[in-house]
Amino acid sequence: MQVFTADGELISQFGEKRRIPLKLEEMPPLLIQAFLAVEDTRFYEHPGIDIIGIFRAMTVVASSGDFSQGASTITQQLARNFFLTREKKISRKIKEIFLAIHIEQLLSKDQILELYLNKIELGQRSFGVGAAAQVYFGKTVNELSVDEMAIIAGLPKAPSALNPIRSASNARARRNVVLGRMLDIGVIDRATYQQAILAPITSKLHGVQIKASAPYIAEMVRQEVVNQFGEETAYSVGLRVYTTINSKQQAAAKLALQQNLYDYDERHGYRGPVAQLWQSKLVETDSAEPSFNQIEPFERDAILDYLNKQTSLEDLHPAVVTKVNAEQVTAILAGGQEIELNWDGLKWARHFISDERQSVAPKTAYAILSPGMHVLVRQQNQAWRLSQEPEASSAIVAIDPHNGAIRSLVGGYSFSQSQFNRATQAKRQVGSNIKPFVYSAALEHGYTLASIMNDAPIHQWDDNAGIAWRPKNSPAVYDGPIRIREALAKSKNVVSIRLLRGVGIDNMINHLQRFGFAATDLPRNETLALGSASFTPLELVTGYAVFANGGYLVTPYIIEQVLSEDGKVLLQHNPAIACQDCVNTPEPESEPIQQPIDAEAQLDLLLNNPLPGVNSDNAVDSQLSVVGEQKTKLAPQVISEQNSFLIADALTSSVWGGGSWNHGTGWNGTAWRLQSLKRRDVSAKTGTTNDYKDTWFSGFTPDLAVTVWVGFDDANRSLGRAQWHANMGQQQSAGSESGARTALPAWLHYMQTTLKGLPAKHVSPPVGLASVRIDLQSGLLSRRTDHTSAFEYFKPGSEPTQYAGSDVQQISFDKASDKKTETPAEEIELF
Known part of the structure; x- marks a missing residue:
């Protein structure tokens, strides 16, 4: 089974057998001739069995009792590979002969040869010449040299013993036999033979050529395909699965997540080397620079032997420090490459003390490293940088809000480090990321974006606990009377609680369930307004998509299409879409696609033994019915288009703030760092939980909803705070970790790549909203057109x-015309 991105890049493959199916015309003629030369010279002449070869084999058996003599034609080998075993018995041989004759009656010679070259076992779990070329040489069949073709052609006789990875000497001997046969029948000349026979055996095991790194997605797909089709079909019939993933966006998501974790790690200090291979003591000298007294340092060969046993993790490479100067370090990588770490790649590494504390900034490299240290390094901006394996975790997921297609998903720093998919499996408290949903409920219960709330401390006595509950803003700044739009943009905790009280806990929980959140994840108390609920990043971004698409709850999905090996559509996803103007009508009628029965299917029908997963008794048949006429499915509308627009618009204030800086009334929202995108179509919200254990950032444009989470897998561990770093200046300013500081940068990095070159897409207000000029301080109507007023929806x-x-002055509307009757035209605008 092969898994691809939506744009055709290979993500992964699964199964016990590696196959890269090729048409006969896609194979080099010389490779075909190599197989014919050694396996069946008279292939195009005999009727499926070679009488001369059979009599020769029978003579050997009669005289010696040895059954090892061959005589099987390519057609016979094909019959055995499909339907029989390799046991050396006369009964099996007789069955093989009759099957071969029947196959020759059904299929052409080219069809038989194509099946054989695609099916033959060639060792190291490779089946067919396409897979063998990739496994042994990391090439396509058209890139093979003559000697490499001969090696592959020599494998069918004994693929386990003759393959070049298992035994180079056996492979060389067999290769030379094949080259000799090719020379004898004239498909190569003497010069080519001499050159090929002297070629060294350079084969090594090559993994699958992955072009899009998305292992968490690959595992999601594997599980879903196994559930749909069963293990036998999933792993053994060559399914091709096309996902919804965009390869460029996926690469951007992975880079954004990893770089953000590196940045967090550098803020909190260096935890030290992986190991100390030999001891080095800094010694002061009369010269300008001190030196190191090294105790039994390793020789270069010993260092390389050690490094060859180490493994890299993502873009982190093991290295051994060999020399340290005041502002430069020399180290050796596996393979012997010598690299330099300059001061810019070292100066961040003050010592880690705790998640809350770091030591003073280092002044020289001597305070950081010494010879003999095994360290991790990575390249950034073409320069080497000291690094370390991140301890914090993260997840990022992006979906298309119109249909739920997952465009990017990264479930952690490294799949090889941890297969736990934090994007889909980690339920963590969401903090202030819950507030847009709370405010949405408030708009459904009589509040407006201009409603004035009291941003003041809350003191509530709890008789049961015997203590007072005193929720605080973060930071603990209170603005007094404040409009709801501004309170959401500034993420005012006490306002969120007062809104929950105004709506009622039951109404609030019912409203939140509209966004797909399970009732069991919603605590039935006032902490709900502060984000004590726990969701996965995928669940949360699905909720945010409702605000992006006009109020519809879409269902996230990852598999777009599943094809059989020969290109037949086995499953085509038909998602429910978010569409205000769509009607549920069938797509234009078309004739079902009629696929010709291919050679392999004919062989299956020969013995009434269809491919697994395609027979009438298999559960997969329910998926086959999707190929044909499909109706447009509509996602359920869970909130009104007006409600979703109001929240999306209010969340733009989280980015751009409000007021007038020239007149001293300007203010920033918590997502003000997104102003660097220079876009007005971005809505976003930060999220931070108590003690900085979970940080979130969620946001969307009309076409993409994205959520980022950062925290530790140990839910009890705090992300802490970073103290001022004299070497880094504004790059690493002091402060507690929060959604804006810890999760936002990854979101921003991802969107800078994803939105590059795409124009802003503004959403028009839906029918039924009015834009009215209000006074910014009181939320009441205003006749002024200066900095004290603005339009509100x-x-x-x-x-x-x-x-x-x-x-008091009433505003009335003519219901028939939906137009204002008293207020001046410049005061109100209807949509």
Whole structure:
């Protein structure tokens, strides 16, 4: 089974047999001739059995009792590979002969040869010449040299014993036999033979040529395909699975997540080398620089032997320090490459003390490293940098809000480090990332974005606990009366609690369940308003997608299409889409695709033995029905289009803030760092839990919803804080880890790549909203057009009816025309 991105890049492959199916015309003629020369010279002449070869084999058996003599034609070998065993018995040989004759009646010679060259076992779990070329030489069949073709052609006789990885000497001897036969029948000349026979055996085991690194996605696909088709079909019939993943976006997601973890790690200090191979003591000298007294240092060969036993992790490479100067370090990598670590790649490495504390900034490299240390290094901006394996974890997931297609997903720093997929399996407290959903409920229960709430401390006595509950803002700054739009953008905790009280806990929980959140994950107390609920990143981003798509709950999915080895569509995903104007009508009728029965299927029908997963008794048949007429499925609308627009618009204030900086009333939202994107179509929200254990950042454009989580796998461990770092300046300013500081940078890095070159896509207000000029301080109507006022959106009937600083004045609407009847035109705009 091969797994691909939506744009055709290979993600992974699974199964006991490696196969790369090829058409006969895609194989080099010389490779075909090599197989014919050694396996069946008269292939195109005999009727499926070679009478001369059979009599020769029978003579050997009669005279010696030795059954090892061959005589099987390529057609006979094909019959044995499909339907029989390799046991050396006369009964098996007789069956083989009759099957071969029947196959020759059904298929052409070229069909038989193509099946044989694609099916033959060639060792190291490779089946067929395409897989063998990749496994042994890391090449396609068209890149093979003559001697490499001969090695592959020599394998069918004994693939386990003759393959060049198992035994170079056996492979060489067999290769020379094949080259001799090729020379005898004239497919190569003497010069080519001499050159090929002298070629060294350079084969080594090559893994699958992965072009898109997405191991967490590959594992999700593997599990889903096994559930749908069963293990036998999933692993053995050559399924090709196309996912929803965009390869460029996936690469950007992985890079953003890893770089963000490196940055967090550097803020918190260097935890020291992996190992100390020999001891080095710094000794002061009369010269400008001190030196090291090294005790039994390793020779270069010993260092290389040690490094060859180490493994790399992602882009971290093991290295051994050999020389240290004041601002430069020399180290050796596996393979013998000598590298230099300059001061820019070292100066971050003050010592880690705890998650809350770091030592003073180092002044020289002597305070960081010494000869004999086994360290980890990585390249950044073409320069080497001291590094370390991150201890913090992270996840990032991006979905298309219109249909739920997952475009990018990374479940951790490294799949080889941990197969736990934090994007889909880790339920963590979401902190202030819950607030857009709380405010959405408030808008459903009479509040508006201009409603004034009291941003003041809360003190509530708990009779059961015997203590007072005193939730605080973070930071503990209180603005007094504040509009709901501004409170959401600034992430005011106490306002969120007051809104929950106004809506009611039951109404709030019912509203949150509309976004797909399970009731069991929603605590039935006021901490819900602060994000004590626990969701996975995938669950959370699905909820945010509702605000991006006009109020529809889409279902995330990863598999777009499953094809059989010969290209037949076995499964085509038909997602429910978010669409305000769509109707549920069938797609244009078309004739079902009729695929000709190929040679392999004919052989299966020959013995009434269809491929696993395609017979009428297999559960997979329920998936086959999707190929044909499909109806457009609509995702359920869980909130109104007006509600989703209002929350999405309010979340743009989290990025761009409000007020007037020139007049001293300007303010920033918690996502102000996204202003560097220079886009007005981005809505976003930070999230941080108590004691900085979980940090989140979720945001969206009209076409993409993205969530990032950062924390430790140990839910009791805090991300802590970073103290001021004199060497790094503003790059590593002091402060506690939070959603804006710890998770936002990964989101920003990802979106800088993903949105590059794409114009901003502004969403027009839906029908049924009014834009009314209000006073920014009171939320009431305003006749002023200066910095004290701005337009705000309202559902009809929810607009303020009083002007700031004046008596109550009603606004009425003509229901038939939906137009204002009293307020001046510049004061209100209808959509």
